[in-house]
Amino acid sequence: MIKVDFKNVTKTFEGRIEVLKGICLQLHNGESHIILGQSGCGKSVLMKCLLGIIPITSGDIVVDGISVLDKKQRRQYMRKFSVLFQGGALFDSMTVLENVEFALNQINHDAKTCRSIAEEKLIAVGLDQNIFTRYPAEISGGMQKRAALARALAMAPEVIIFDEPTSGLDPITGGVVCNLLKDTIAGTGITAITITHDLKVAEFLADRVSVLNKGHIEWTGKESEMSRCGNEFVERFFRASKGIINHRK
Numbered sequence: 001m002i003k004v005d006f007k008n009v010t011k012t013f014e015g016r017i018e019v020l021k022g023i024c025l026q027l028h029n030g031e032s033h034i035i036l037g038q039s040g041c042g043k044s045v046l047m048k049c050l051l052g053i054i055p056i057t058s059g060d061i062v063v064d065g066i067s068v069l070d071k072k073q074r075r076q077y078m079r080k081f082s083v084l085f086q087g088g089a090l091f092d093s094m095t096v097l098e099n100v101e102f103a104l105n106q107i108n109h110d111a112k113t114c115r116s117i118a119e120e121k122l123i124a125v126g127l128d129q130n131i132f133t134r135y136p137a138e139i140s141g142g143m144q145k146r147a148a149l150a151r152a153l154a155m156a157p158e159v160i161i162f163d164e165p166t167s168g169l170d171p172i173t174g175g176v177v178c179n180l181l182k183d184t185i186a187g188t189g190i191t192a193i194t195i196t197h198d199l200k201v202a203e204f205l206a207d208r209v210s211v212l213n214k215g216h217i218e219w220t221g222k223e224s225e226m227s228r229c230g231n232e233f234v235e236r237f238f239r240a241s242k243g244i245i246n247h248r249k
């Protein structure tokens, strides 16, 4: 079943070149899909369009039959998503527990239910009780990511977006976070979209990968097929990511 359908989506910012030039992409229900691409190629813009944060210029994005353009069903549309933002984006002035409770409050749970869901999700991402009352500045980057993940999961999303989940983390913590993401989405039926320029993340998390370049999807397929997919840009991206530099090209 198709969960998310990008139908010839374009995005042009005023007075600028087209950032998205006709994106056609279908994401399957429950899959873990990675959007790979170089810096500045439009990954974040594509996700903001999906979330309805910025308007598309033409085309359509349909999630479970609801269009991003349908103003009447905007609330139902937005409720389907949760985002794990790049920097974690926790509120500094709230404790870890309050951060998750605050998000839950937005979806009309009573205080007691908020507390128990928040605690359950924080424990599920491997945070210890003694972290719950700390402020974001008092915990490590890896712990902040876990707390942000707990907050995203608490919203019971159908589609979860991981925005550069390993950036800013050392390789070991990045690996731990990747494992955690994989474990948390496995078997849940959640459709996960990860945007990254890190091939290792794709290797680890992807059911399928799409490579974005200059506003187009160059290729979609399994990560294991990337190195010999026949698309010159994709193969070059793969080799460069593996540290194989061809000086003649």
Ligand SMILES: Nc1ncnc2c1ncn2[C@@H]1O[C@H](COP(=O)(O)OP(=O)(O)OP(=O)(O)O)[C@@H](O)[C@H]1O
Pocket: 013, 016, 019, 037, 038, 039, 040, 041, 042, 043, 044, 045, 046, 197
């Ligand atoms: N609000 C905006 N107004 C004008 N141009 C924008 C706006 N947001 C993004 N852009 C432009 O769109 C292009 C794509 O940006 P985007 O942030 O999607 O890149 P990205 O692929 O996410 O890069 P990175 O990997 O560095 O995060 C860039 O050239 C950027 O300058």
Ligand SMILES: [Mg+2]
Pocket: 043, 044, 045
């Ligand atoms: Mg970006």
